[in-house]
Amino acid sequence: MSSTSPALDLPDGVVVDGPLQPGYEQILTRQALDLVAALHRELEPRRQQCLEARADVVRRVAEGEDLDFDPETAHVRDDDSWRVAEPAPGLVDRRVEMTGPTDRKMTINAMNSGARVWLADQEDANTPLWENVVEGQINLRDAISGTISFTSPEGKEYALVTTDQQELPTIVMRPRGWHLDEKHVTVDGERAAGGLVDVALYLCASAQLQLDAGKGPYFYLPKMEHHLEARLWNDAFVLAQDALGIPQGTIRATCLIETYPAAFQMEEILYELRDHSAGLNAGRWDYLFSVIKTYRTRGRDFVLPDRASVTMTAPFMRAYTELLVRTCHRRGAHAIGGMSAFVPAKDEQVNAAAYDKVTTDKEREAGDGFDGSWVAHPAMVPTCREVFDATLGDRPNQIDRTRDDVDVTAADLLAVRDTPGEVTEAGLRANIEVAVQYLTVWLGGRGAVAIHNLMEDAATAEISRSQVWQWLHQEVTLADTGETVTRELVQRLTDEVLADLPGDADDYAAATELFLQVAVADEFADFLTVPAYETMP
Incomplete structure (x- = not known):
């Protein structure tokens, strides 16, 4: 640790052994580390139980049991009376969402992209180097406060651009999933959960700034496989809101349905988070990964063809997305579509073909009832927005379109063998x-x-x-x-x-x-x- 490194006020039992740079102490505050410790001590045993339960699902599938809708939670699915909380400020209209990592340059580009929402990714688009973990939080705080700027090594300057015609996107931060530890922060000798570290640091650095801006602390929750994992997140939010003295329900979370087991528990996941819910998202690539992982030993019926040939029109993928829209809208929640990963090229012919594919993909999603969708590059924001503008018009979303015509069975979700390619x-x-x-x-x-x-x-x-x-x-x-x-x-x-x-x-x-x-x-x-x-x- 250098002589210019800040000193931290550490709670009893908490150790932070990552390198400390000037400014880190503004994120690694006593309040934030107290919250990390409280969440860890209350929730860590249940996190480990959830991870053990995941392994048990894989074991049972390997022994011949198939994924199915849980009969023990049928009462949740059959009860028509419950709905999630009304959309929170800044999350009513989500027709185009930009995704990307939280390094300083990308943060500014995302905030200037014209998207309605920016998924500030501390997970799949972010390497969990200690510097990225802490500096990502600094960048988010500065973006919310409007003070962020960046000068590249080549001398190019980046800053926020605000106009009367374009508001800055609502920030929704994606923490790490339950399976990842943070090895630089231990509580009572145990590694803290990476996701709880991400959430605690963000809440303590940026929650009040978001509230002062008329919005709130919002999250995208990745990699869940069971509704008890959603309950764990909900309990973390309840504890955190009490600790920070902000009203219950201030935090909102959109859950990525990007694992095979979660596709059979969409209703239950919404139910567990209903007071903090902001909807579900169709995480297509991780979903395919989870299909393989869950059924990897079950023979040729679950062998997927080349990755490039598995499209969203494959029968089992179509069933998954249509069920997601129906589930969300039945409960008053947003349904957010998958990511278009295209990055513009120098070859205009390549670009033209790619833009056509992206447009077709977004038209399918908008036509199916999705309320918005993801893009990975600012240049794709107008394409996505134009498609959803054509469908939504002046409406902020199409939650009132309940898709009662959709009837998806477990067999439909499991029909991997029908994938062409x-x-x-x-x-x-x-x-x-x-x-x-x-x-x-x-x-x-x-x-x-x-x-x-x-x-x-x-x-x-x-x-x-x-x-x-x-x-x-x-x-x-x-x-x-x-x-x-x-x-x-x-x-x-x-x-x-x-x-x-x-x-x-x-x-x-x-x-x-x-x-x-x-x-x-x-x-x-x-x-x-x-x-x-x-x-x-």
Whole structure:
């Protein structure tokens, strides 16, 4: 710790061992660390129980049991009387949402994007380096207070742009999921949950600023698999609001339905968070990853074709999104569509084709009843907005469209075998390339990177390596070459991919080792980011 490093006022039992830079003490306050400690001591045993329950679901599926709607919570699904809280200020009209990491430059670009909402991502688009964890909170605080600015090493200046015609987006912060620890903060000798650290720091630094601006502290909650995990978040919010002296229901949360088990518990997840709920989102890439992870040992009926060929019109994906809209609107909640990851290229022909695909995707979502959707680049905000403007007109949303025509069964959600497409060497090679390139950047401290004109985050790496693992263990035959996927084939293609990548092979050594560690292992690693995090300083 340097002589200019700030001193922290630490509560009893709390240790912070990450490096401290000037300004960090404004985020790592006694109030924030007291809240981290209180949340940890109250909720950590239940967090561990929830994580153990996830493993039990995978075990039961492996033994032949299928996911299904829970008969023990049928009373929640059958009760027509309950609804979630009315939309909070700043979350009534969500027709276009921008996503991205919370580094200073990206924060300014997102705030200037013209989107209605910015998903400020401390999770999949963010590498959980200690500096990113704390400095992301500084950047969010400064963005809310209107004081943020940035000058690049090249001398380019960035600042917030406000006009009478364009309001700044409402910030909705995405903390880490329940599975990730924060190794730099311990309470009574135990690592704190990364998500609880993210939420506590944000609430203590920015909640009052948001309230002063007429909005509130809002969150996107990732990776949940069961309604008891939603109950855990709800209890965290209740405890935090009491600790900070702000009214119950001030916090609002949108839950990502991005795991296979959660698709069967949408009603229950909304119910558990109903006083703090801001709706559900269709997290498409992580959903595909979860399909593979949950059913990885169940044979060819659950083997997906090449990632690029799995579209939202596949029957099991269509069932998932239509059920999400119906569930949300039945309960008065927003339904938010999936991300368009396209990043504009220099080739205008490439751009034209991509814009057409994005428009078609957003038209499908708006037509199905979604109230808004995600984009990953500011240039795509107008395209998404135009589509939803055409559907919504002057209405802020279409929550009143209840989609009573939708009737989705468990069999519909499980119909993976009906997905068109093939497994090819080209698809295998693409998975290897994207995973290695992304992991190289991730290990270097960045969580979002454009690869082949698509903004990739951790979800892309997860589905890429899990497909390789599943194809290997199911001994899939490649449609274009006739070869069977083996460890030797994966290694050979990895060597060929590395030879074609720019730079030196040593630049990719750590990422390649990590990729192969999880892609060809005997046992499936639940999350790639868990072992990757342990390699970080």
